[in-house]
Amino acid sequence: MNRRAATFGRHAVLLVGAVAVVVPFLWMFTTSLQTRAETYTSTSVLPTSWHWENYAHAWAAAPFGRYYLNSVVMALGIVAGHLVLDALAAYAFARLRFPLRDQLFVVLLAMLLVPTFVTVIPAYSLVAGFGWIDTYAGLIVPRLADVFGIILLRQYFAGIPQELDDAARIDGCSRAGTFFRIMVPLSMPAFATLAIFSFLFAWNDFLWPLLVTNSDEMRTVQIGLASFEGRYGTTWNYLMAGTVMATVPAIAVFMVFQRLLVRGIAMTGLKD
Template sequence: MVVTPRRPDPRHLVLGAASLVTVAPFAWMVATSLKSLPNVQHMWPLEFEWGNYPEALSAAPFARYYLNTAVMTLGIVAGHLILDTLAAYAFARLRFPLRNTIFAVLVATMLVPTFLTMLPAFDLVVRMGWYDSWAALIVPRLADVFGIVVLRTYMQTLPRELDEAALVDGAGRMRILWHVVVPLCRPALATVAVFSFLFGWNDFLWPLLVTADDATRTVQLGLSVFTSKYGPYPHLLMAGTVVAAVPAIVIFLFLQKALVRGLAGTGSKE
């Protein structure tokens, strides 16, 4: 029997090419971080200069930057998971006047450019005395419309019979939410967690507005200070950038499967 080789799917070729284009800058960044300054123009390191990393980390208080960014990011993720879940459950399961209208207005706010809300939010932060504090970094961003939409859509795919059975057994709404609905929404919660983590960890503009000191400066702001000091030394600059990017990459790889399941689940219909 003659086996005819399958012809490659053109879509796979396009996706493969797009993947290479996406990965190439990261590969160049890692390769440059391991070069010496005289060899920085070469495509590949002639020798791996691992000492670039401790030298880059000692050039700025990266430990403090990491702590500040971790506190801010974990606070944002926790806020999104809790508050977005409560709002999504209300819109998906409860009946109250103007529910659909309120949700439509909420979704419409996603069309408003973030830059337009920066000044009013900054004014509130200053008036409340939160400037240059963790509260300024976390509290204004404790909820997220995107997370509400994702969780609401996923909750609508769950059978309402589960809620009705729990109500018959005497469970209240909060108990139904945390013991019945939330365990079934783990893929969607993982999706929200990943996007929230990436948003918080990579955010630059808002921390730039509300912080002015190394005590509250995040790692992305630290990189900007690092750039102004080590711009002529691209190997050290890339080493600092790799160190700043590693946590986001690890979180994404760790929750990748759950992220795909969550996004796929939000496309289903009840």
């Protein structure tokens, strides 16, 4: 009996917490389906009316299609860059011996600690100098590699038994071959984790796309949403429809890959 009461208590507290976490999402969704008049008076967090046309209005009021395209191109570019560049570097740091390896790694770790806004101003002038303002190159190239991914993959590679490499080497495989034929196939979970992290980072990123895009044509979803908020701040139903549209892809990715993501956090959290 006592045990049952304890379980009940647990559920009660967890439920209250879960509701508190979810209310902003519910309100966002509910508001996105209301008429403008309702948005100012409604106290319900559950939908009371279903004006799906708000989404069409929001979609038409700003080039959301274009924002989506830009975000997807940018996110895929960054994910691909991280998977290739980070993995190659991580393998070298995990398995190969070369001069200044440890010193170089310490420099990378130190970069991780530097607030983004230290690098933002000079990186912005650099990209402007290349003529990359308002281009995909400006959005993607500066973020093709990242330190976090190198560390994540290096930790994972280090956990793969060295004997496998040795066996491949004895069988006449080159070091590069060992990487592509042994390490890569064995590291798919780590690659998946990194891909999800990188996608979420890119999809949700704000400051850098804000600085390197000026035209509506090149804005990403987040920047588009922020500027939409400036213009439609009083029509909450449209604004929330836009917010829902900007949020859904990230949540969908999370839902599908939840297990991997959670494991990834555990992996970096504990080993870091």
